[in-house]
């Protein structure tokens with residue numbers, strides 16, 4: 352009897368690790384029956400989705416299918432864009448973020464967003480990186496040495512430190528587009544986010560810039576859950592672990608990237624990957 | 630299908646001008662000439678009027694012209710010299726020396742003629758109060774009156790207008806209520822000033838019991854300038870790219886944090902332009918102050934502190950625009966140069982404020998980049 356118990360205790364975790372890595376099974380964002388209306392136009396329809404922790408999920412689909420809208424739901428920024436109604440449930444860190452007792456300020460701190468067009472603020476590089484910390488800091492602010500350290504760490508993490516360390520006080524809008532996009536990622540890091548949402552982060556960049564940003568995203572996956580919207584099928588294939596295909600506000604297919612591209616289950620997915628939709 | 634020949638030249642030059650092209654070119658030249666003429670039709674009369682005014686006022690203002698003229702030249706030349714010195718390493722010392730010499734020379738010169746040449750009139754027209762039924766003295770009392778009026782009305786209208794503009798453009802939801810307010814603001818900007826004047830009499834003089842006073846007149850002028858300040862504030866805020874706001878919001882900034890740290894610093898330029906342009910209107914309008922506080926003549930202290938703050942909030946006051954009306958039409962035997970002088974001082978005041986605002990804008994634009 353006693354031996355039996357012992358065995359089952361030691362065995363159980365072993366079995367799980369054999370099947371899949373338990374780390375990767377953890378879910379970071381869950382949506383249940385999420386619908387969203389802009390006025391009376393329904394942009395999302397009963398979206399039910401599990402986005403797993405610590406991997407890169409890409410979101411593909413033709414223009415206007417609601418990729419950006421879905422992304423914006425995850426930090427509730429949609430509310431700032433006019434007349435929006437949301438129903439359903441979005442769970443992040445096991446909390447429904449649509450609950451009335453959720454502070455959007457704290458939510459957006461842990462769910463950062465990177466945009467299609469790099470949008471560094473028209474202030475210095477240094478202040479850009481610190482912007483998030485400053486708006487969330489208690490009213491006394493942060494000490495000078497702590498600030499320097501935050502800036503250096505964030506910029507090192509995105510591989511920008513060596514390029515800009517001598518001109519931290521320069522306006523961020525003078526950087527190249529690729530550097531600007533890196534800065535836009537760097538300025539999220541001091542807030543220690545759980546999730547980073549990226550809305551076509553490379554579409555304003557050239558091939559070389561795209562590659563560098565992709566490598567960066569690849570490196571960041573260890574620490575954050577990353578959701579990337581992309582129009583570029585090759586990029587989705589290259590740089591993501593799981594892939595979600597959307598059409599007209601609905602999720603059509605959500606599977607590991609290689610499976611989705613090799614053996615699409617839905618014929619609409621197949622048509623899209625073969626380039627027969629816009 | 631007929632083969633349309635797009636290139637009728639069959640010579641060697643494949644890029645030769647076609648007849649249609651020559652015709653179009655002629656039409657374009659004609660249009661350009663017409664536009665030029667229209668511009669001239671605006672500029673020439675304006676220059677001529679300004680010149681005429683300045684010339685006829687020269688009896689009382691010649692000294693002022695001279696000081697301002699020499700002052701401007703005396704500041705501009707050193708300015709360009711200093712700019713040149715910045716660019717030219719070798720002759721830096723020479724340029725800087727020259728600039729300093731010119732500045733010093735002019736200041737000494739101005740001090741000298743001010744001290745030794747007091748008897749030729751000097752700044753009398755600006756610094757003396759009207760005397761002998763406006764036929765002697767100067768325009769100090771109305772000048773300071775207009776100054777106080779403008780200052781007070783801005784103190785009232787700038788905060789209200791700017792904050793209202795911020796609210797309407799950044800916070801207000803797009804519903805019927807906001808739309809009505811926006812419509813009202815746009816339409817109020819077009820209401821004739823005499824109507825504002827009558828409104829002021831009803832609202833401030835009688836209803837709020839301010840009486841005819843500097844305060845009532847300033848409030849009336851403030852109400853008149855509000856719509857434009859609100860509109861220009863809204864426009865300035867809208868010109869800040871939406872993507873900056875998106876960046877802030879997505880890091881969890883509140884709307885007010887976004888406005889304070891990002892939107893206002895980047896639109897202050899346009900907001901100030903709107904405010905400063907209203908200075909010109911506040912200084913120039915006669916109708917709104919006519920019934921609410923301006924006075925035909927008021928005796929004030931000639932010297933000392935009282936001559937700088939001669940009117941309390943409850944007092945009636947003299948103003949340049951009304952004074953111009955008085956000396957031009959209401960009293961006899963006023964020297965012509967007094968009438969034109971008053972006009973020139975009024976215009977000069979407005980021009981000065983405008984040029985300060987232009988300078989300020991250039992300074993701010995040089996700092997702003999995105």
Ligand SMILES: Nc1ncnc2c1ncn2[C@@H]1O[C@H](COP(=O)(O)OP(=O)(O)OP(=O)(O)O)[C@@H](O)[C@H]1O
Pocket residue numbers: 389392394412413414415416417418419420421432433
């Ligand atoms: N603020 C808004 N108000 C009203 N309708 C909107 C708004 N934003 C988006 N829409 C509509 O919602 C639908 C989905 O838009 P969304 O921007 O999410 O698409 P998308 O998949 O990101 O497209 P793209 O690939 O072009 O970026 C579109 O039909 C769009 O017109």
Ligand SMILES: [Mg+2]
Pocket residue numbers: 418419420550
């Ligand atoms: Mg989009």
